Amino acid sequence: MNEITRQEFLADPDDAITNVSDNPSFESILNARLSRRSILKGSFGFAATTFLGGGLAACAGTSYEPSLKLNFNAVAKSLADAVVVPSGYTVTVLYRLGDPINAATPAYMNDGADTSASFASRAGDHHDGIHYFGLSSDGKYSAGANDRGLLCMNHEAITPAYLHPNGATIVNSVRTVSDEVIKEMHAHGVSVIEVAKSGSAVTYKQNSGFNRRVTTFTDMTLSGPAAGTAAMITAYSPDGSKTRGTINNCAHGATPWGTYLTCEENWAGYFRRITATDNPNRTAKELASFSRYGVAGNGRELWATATASDSTDTSFSRWNAMKLGTSADGRDDFRNVANTYGWVVEIDPFSPTSTPKKRTAMGRFAHEGAWLGPVAAGKPLVWYMGCDSRMEYIYKYVSTANWDPADVNKGMTAGDKYLNDGKLYVAKFNADGTGQWLELKFGSNNIMAAYAPYAFADQADVLINTRLAADAAGATKMDRPEWGAVNPANGEVYMTLTNNNSSNRTISNLDAANPRFYNDPKGTAQTAQRGNPNGHIVRWAEAGGNVAATSFAWDVFLFGARSTADGTNVNVSNLTAANDFSSPDGLWFAPSTGLLWIETDDGAYTDVTNCMLLAAVAGKVGDGAKKTITSTDGATSKAVDTFVGKALGETNLRRFLVGPKECEITGLAETPDGKALFVNIQHPGEDTAPTFSNPSSFGSHWPDGGNARPRSATIVITKDDGGQVGGSLS
Ligand code: FEO
Ligand code: CA
Ligand code: CA
Ligand code: CA
Numbered sequence: 070m071n072e073i074t075r076q077e078f079l080a081d082p083d084d085a086i087t088n089v090s091d092n093p094s095f096e097s098i099l100n101a102r103l104s105r106r107s108i109l110k111g112s113f114g115f116a117a118t119t120f121l122g123g124g125l126a127a128c129a130g131t132s133y134e135p136s137l138k139l140n141f142n143a144v145a146k147s148l149a150d151a152v153v154v155p156s157g158y159t160v161t162v163l164y165r166l167g168d169p170i171n172a173a174t175p176a177y178m179n180d181g182a183d184t185s186a187s188f189a190s191r192a193g194d195h196h197d198g199i200h201y202f203g204l205s206s207d208g209k210y211s212a213g214a215n216d217r218g219l220l221c222m223n224h225e226a227i228t229p230a231y232l233h234p235n236g237a238t239i240v241n242s243v244r245t246v247s248d249e250v251i252k253e254m255h256a257h258g259v260s261v262i263e264v265a266k267s268g269s270a271v272t273y274k275q276n277s278g279f280n281r282r283v284t285t286f287t288d289m290t291l292s293g294p295a296a297g298t299a300a301m302i303t304a305y306s307p308d309g310s311k312t313r314g315t316i317n318n319c320a321h322g323a324t325p326w327g328t329y330l331t332c333e334e335n336w337a338g339y340f341r342r343i344t345a346t347d348n349p350n351r352t353a354k355e356l357a358s359f360s361r362y363g364v365a366g367n368g369r370e371l372w373a374t375a376t377a378s379d380s381t382d383t384s385f386s387r388w389n390a391m392k393l394g395t396s397a398d399g400r401d402d403f404r405n406v407a408n409t410y411g412w413v414v415e416i417d418p419f420s421p422t423s424t425p426k427k428r429t430a431m432g433r434f435a436h437e438g439a440w441l442g443p444v445a446a447g448k449p450l451v452w453y454m455g456c457d458s459r460m461e462y463i464y465k466y467v468s469t470a471n472w473d474p475a476d477v478n479k480g481m482t483a484g485d486k487y488l489n490d491g492k493l494y495v496a497k498f499n500a501d502g503t504g505q506w507l508e509l510k511f512g513s514n515n516i517m518a519a520y521a522p523y524a525f526a527d528q529a530d531v532l533i534n535t536r537l538a539a540d541a542a543g544a545t546k547m548d549r550p551e552w553g554a555v556n557p558a559n560g561e562v563y564m565t566l567t568n569n570n571s572s573n574r575t576i577s578n579l580d581a582a583n584p585r586f587y588n589d590p591k592g593t594a595q596t597a598q599r600g601n602p603n604g605h606i607v608r609w610a611e612a613g614g615n616v617a618a619t620s621f622a623w624d625v626f627l628f629g630a631r632s633t634a635d636g637t638n639v640n641v642s643n644l645t646a647a648n649d650f651s652s653p654d655g656l657w658f659a660p661s662t663g664l665l666w667i668e669t670d671d672g673a674y675t676d677v678t679n680c681m682l683l684a685a686v687a688g689k690v691g692d693g694a695k696k697t698i699t700s701t702d703g704a705t706s707k708a709v710d711t712f713v714g715k716a717l718g719e720t721n722l723r724r725f726l727v728g729p730k731e732c733e734i735t736g737l738a739e740t741p742d743g744k745a746l747f748v749n750i751q752h753p754g755e756d757t758a759p760t761f762s763n764p765s766s767f768g769s770h771w772p773d774g775g776n777a778r779p780r781s782a783t784i785v786i787t788k789d790d791g792g793q794v795g796g797s798l799s
Contacts, residue, residue: 143647143723146678166780170280181234185252193224196749198321199736210327221329223318258284269787285314293429307400312409320438326483332436336410340390341373432535440553451616455550463496495544498582507542514542552656565653571599584711586700602673603629603651624712661743670733686721729771743793754779
């Protein structure tokens with residue numbers, strides 16, 4: 070496409086509204102401006118476009134003269150072991166670690182004695198990404214259903230200490246109690262639970278036939294260009310067509326046809342690969358791939374060290390990614406198993422017996438999530454994705470097939486249509502406030518056999534080694550991309566860059582989109598935390614409002630900071646005590662109102678406050694100004710020009726919730742009417758090693774209180790007057 074300048078994008082404050090033109094020329098942008106003006110006269114800005122969850126029409130077209138108003142008083146920062154919300158709101162604990170999902174499973178004892186087998190029908194640990202699918206009376210997906218729905222949520226990881234009577238049993242770095250490992254393998258994955266809402270009361274239905282656990286044991290089909298290739302062959306699947314389970318499911322996505330996307334993030338760490346032994350047995354390309362993804366070490370939970378009672382049972386040996394067999398292709402070991410993880414996985418929650426599919430066309434990396442862009446009939450679908458690691462990239466996937474609303478409720482068949490064939494791009498952020506989407510296609514953008522660090526063979530190789538392809542293409546290294554969110558009012562995309570440290574983000578490699586290097590002084594000793602410890606949120610507008618565009622304009626929506634930090638170069642967004650935050654992670658636009666929710670997963674500001682949830686009224690790309698930020702490491706200083714969104718002030722940004730001790734606030738979903746907000750409280754008390762003989766020493770007792778062991782849990786927040794949560798349209 071023709072590149073357009075940032076000035077052309079932003080000359081008219083109205084021009085960033087999404088249209089569905091597939092011709093992103095300057096003329097088409099002008100035409101779009103004109104058509105938008107006429108559309109706005111009808112107070113409806115998104116005529117051809119719908120979003121998941123429905124309820125959009127009321128807020129469309131309002132983002133530039135917002136009628137959205139926050140409806141609560143900011144809560145103070147807190148170190149209490151409690152969920153704090155504003156007055157006028159009520160918190161209900163819905164679904165905790167260990168809660169049963171069928172009638173036959175007893176209540177969770179929460180003392181480590183619950184059996185490993187029972188965990189196949191209990192809530193997993195570390196609740197993370199979450200999505201609400203409305204459920205119709207005939208058991209189908211119904212986007213607008215408020216009273217009955219399916220909640221899909223990820224169980225990213227575990228706090229092993231609290232799963233067993235006295236923590237994990239480990240002798241000389243070996244898991245000697247294999248039953249404990251089976252319990253841990255069940256505690257990962259995904260839950261599907263049916264929920265019901267009656268007035269402001271929200272409950273989950275323990276005996277629903279829709280309830281399901283997907284775990285590390287669940288059979289999964291590999292699909293798309295990398296499926297069935299030699300790199301996918303394992304002892305579990307000699308033809309490379311399938312793999313077993315999913316792991317480290319962080320954030321998520323959804324499809325317009327009514328399926329859930331669960332995203333595999335820090336999967337690499339679960340595999341055992343002792344490099345001194347294994348490296349001499351591997352090819353140069355294999356070593357380059359392992360190195361780029363971090364497949365090395367003992368395995369974070371040491372699962373590969375457990376012993377199965379039956380020698381044909383590969384439940385534990387499957388976590389050993391070393392070359393142990395004698396076959397030429399890997400059908401007698403798990404040397405290739407790591408290639409079967411790191412994908413976006415589609416699950417049909419409306420079909421509890423369906424086999425999930427890993428969608429290889431969407432690339433393999435540390436997938437945080439996959440966020441659906443504007444949906445329009447006859448146009449491609451787009452998902453925005455982040456690779457959450459320091460100095461990693463932002464991606465998008467654009468389907469080849471154009472959206473047909475008749476595909477709603479077609480489940481995995483629709484997935485085969487839209488998610489197996491498309492273009493994968495990586496983002497490059499330019500210093501002038503524009504950016505490019507670089508296609509990750511074999512034979513283009515330096516992605517070829519002649520690329521010295523990694524000789525690409527074909528498109529399947531590109532998809533399995535997406536990070537290396539993005540390196541070759543010249544993408545911009547970001548400060549840990551976490552969640553994305555798409556503004557229902559104008560199609561602009563927001564993405565959190567949670568933080569970075571001083572060994573990766575140095576004063577010399579600052580750039581316009583990652584422009585700060587500073588010290589966050591932590592604790593009474595005011596320990597230096599240099600780099601970008603508080604993070605920021607970047608946003609962009611696609612050229613012409615076209616989801617398939619290959620250029621965009623960007624700015625920084627918000628910079629995290631202590632309100633007391635230097636207001637020129639650190640607290641650039643002028644945060645106050647009512648809205649200061651650090652390490653933004655979860656991000657989500659409420660479909661009913663367009664309110665933007667921001668969650669934190671922080672370790673920097675935690676001397677002052679537990680992690681939190683904030684509510685914002687977002688503006689638009691270019692509503693602020695160009696700004697020069699000057700950073701110093703004490704010896705040298707550097708000035709970097711960037712683009713900063715208009716300061717929100719306390720009117721448009723307020724702290725809504727603070728969580729219990731040592732937790733992360735993550736996962737957001739709402740009923741379509743915006744009257745019930747689901748939030749996940751992940752791993753309260755995880756930082757304090759427990760002394761089991763002294764339960765009062767636990768790092769948290771939330772949510773059960775007393776001397777109870779802490780539990781990750783989903784909470785529901787409702788407004789006491791029955792209104793919309795956080796904000797409403799006036
Ligand atoms: Fe699982 Fe990137 O947080
Ligand atoms: Ca996250
Ligand atoms: Ca995080
Ligand atoms: Ca976490």
